[in-house]
Amino acid sequence: MSDQNEQPENWLRRELPDEVPVPVPAPAPEPPRESVTGRQRLVKGLWPPRVTRAQLIVALLLFGLGFGLAVQVASNSDSDSALRGARQEDLVRILDELDSRTQRLQDEKQGLEKQRQELQSSSDQAAEARKQTAEKERQLGILAGTVAAQGPGITMTIEDTKGTVKADMLLDAIQELRAAGAEAIQVNGVRVVANSYFTDSGKSVSVDGNKINAPYRFKVIGKPQDLEPALNIPGGVVQSVEKEQATVTVEQTDKIVVDALRQPKRPDYARSSSQ
Amino acid sequence: MIAVLGLVVGVVAGLLVRPEVPAVVEPYLPIAVVAALDAVFGGLRAMLDGIFDDKVFVVSFLSNVVVAALIVFLGDKLGVGAQLSTGVVVVLGIRIFSNAAAIRRHVFRA
Numbered sequence: 001m002s003d004q005n006e007q008p009e010n011w012l013r014r015e016l017p018d019e020v021p022v023p024v025p026a027p028a029p030e031p032p033r034e035s036v037t038g039r040q041r042l043v044k045g046l047w048p049p050r051v052t053r054a055q056l057i058v059a060l061l062l063f064g065l066g067f068g069l070a071v072q073v074a075s076n077s078d079s080d081s082a083l084r085g086a087r088q089e090d091l092v093r094i095l096d097e098l099d100s101r102t103q104r105l106q107d108e109k110q111g112l113e114k115q116r117q118e119l120q121s122s123s124d125q126a127a128e129a130r131k132q133t134a135e136k137e138r139q140l141g142i143l144a145g146t147v148a149a150q151g152p153g154i155t156m157t158i159e160d161t162k163g164t165v166k167a168d169m170l171l172d173a174i175q176e177l178r179a180a181g182a183e184a185i186q187v188n189g190v191r192v193v194a195n196s197y198f199t200d201s202g203k204s205v206s207v208d209g210n211k212i213n214a215p216y217r218f219k220v221i222g223k224p225q226d227l228e229p230a231l232n233i234p235g236g237v238v239q240s241v242e243k244e245q246a247t248v249t250v251e252q253t254d255k256i257v258v259d260a261l262r263q264p265k266r267p268d269y270a271r272s273s274s275q
Numbered sequence: 276m277i278a279v280l281g282l283v284v285g286v287v288a289g290l291l292v293r294p295e296v297p298a299v300v301e302p303y304l305p306i307a308v309v310a311a312l313d314a315v316f317g318g319l320r321a322m323l324d325g326i327f328d329d330k331v332f333v334v335s336f337l338s339n340v341v342v343a344a345l346i347v348f349l350g351d352k353l354g355v356g357a358q359l360s361t362g363v364v365v366v367l368g369i370r371i372f373s374n375a376a377a378i379r380r381h382v383f384r385a
Contacts, residue, residue, distance in 0.1 A: 038323030038381030045322060049277060054329035058318070059281030061336050065311040066285025072304050074293055087302060087356055 142184055145191035145262035149184040153221040153256035154228055157249045160214035163203035164244040170205055170216060171198045173237045180230030182222040184258040188212040191260040214246075224252035302351065303344040306360055310343035311336060313367045316374035323381040343367070 049055075086094070141147035156173070158165060174192055177185060185192040190207045199206045204213045220227055228250050231237045238248045296304060314336040321327040343363055350359030379385070 038325070038378075039384075041323055041325055042382065046279070051277060054327075054332075055277040057329050057333055058278040061311070061333065062278050062282040062315065063285035063288075065308065065315060066282045066287075067289040068285075068304055068308045068311065070286045070289025071294060071296060072308055074290060075296055076305075087351075089357065 143193070144264060145184075145193040145260075146264045148257065148259040148261065149221055150255060150257045151183070151221045152224055152252075152254050153182075153219065154224050154231075154250055154252050155256065156218040156220065156231065158214065158216040158218075158241055158246055159249075160216065160244075160246040162245055163214070165205070165214065165216070165241060165246050167198035167200045167205045169237075169241055169244070170207075172240070173218065173231070174198075176230050176237050177218070177220050177222070177227060180222065180226045182220045182227060184221040186219050186258045186260040188217055189260050191258070191262050193262060219256050219258055221256050221258055228252060302356070302360075303347050306343045306347050306363055307340045309364055309367045310339040313370050313374070314339045316371050316378070320374045320377045320381075323378060 138147055142149045158170075158173075170187070174185060174187075174196075187207055190196075190210045190212060192207065196208050201211055204211055205216070206212070231248075231250055238250070241248050314332070317335060318327060318332040321332070346363050347356060347360045350356040353359075
């Protein structure tokens, strides 16, 4: 203002300075802001490594961050310490789940054990039944002649040199022995069973179709003290056979082996009615 | 550059040393790490914007960590620790994403 007062007549000089300041500040700040972009700043901060206070402090903080990050990741990826970072309520929940799971598995185990016990006892029963069946089979097999038998008994030998002994005499002998409690009988290697039959065939005798020749050798299992007297009673087997000029010898033995066998025959019509 | 080196050295040291995390600090460490990450992304964005200031960075870093740990601690005391730490992680995650978007705009101009 003082200039204007000193030279009020110079109108041209007075108008010039007013126009200059307007265009000058406008373009001046704009180019530098355009030229320094974020990318350039990043590169500038990265590459020439300058040790400044800001860099050191940031480095320190980032060191802390990296350290914490690595520690957390490491402790999290450790399988054994998976529970270490868990909160209390999570741990309680996990514990509850484990408890209920244990309970469930325990129940399952109990059920399976019970089942096992049942199966075992039933298999025990089956084994017992099998044992009894096998025992029964053996007993019946002795009667049916399908298994060999041994025990005390007598041996009776009928010497018949003249061929006078007939089938009915042998049958009488068998009947007498059975009546005296004979349990297993064989004649010259043929097992005598319930449906055995004796027939005459010429000078000899057939048992169940098997021809046997004298001497007739009876092997009988039973109580010897009963069997021998049964044969020797007056008018009994021994006397009637000796009447036909045959000789009979009877001897008691502690061990008779009846080992002639018969094939089991399945009946054509008769069926067991027990089942 | 020094800063990046500091981060790398920190990770390596953490992996090599494998210190036992004290039980007291254990629930707060993950949240603190996320908060620190948020501060780092904020600082990176500020640097790209050309308004980075180390004092601001230090204060925001430390306060982020402390506040995050404090919130979790408070949540644990109130019995809502799990929910509150989830909330903190969500908020910090959103901030990290927006900062990352700004950084992306600077770096890729897209």
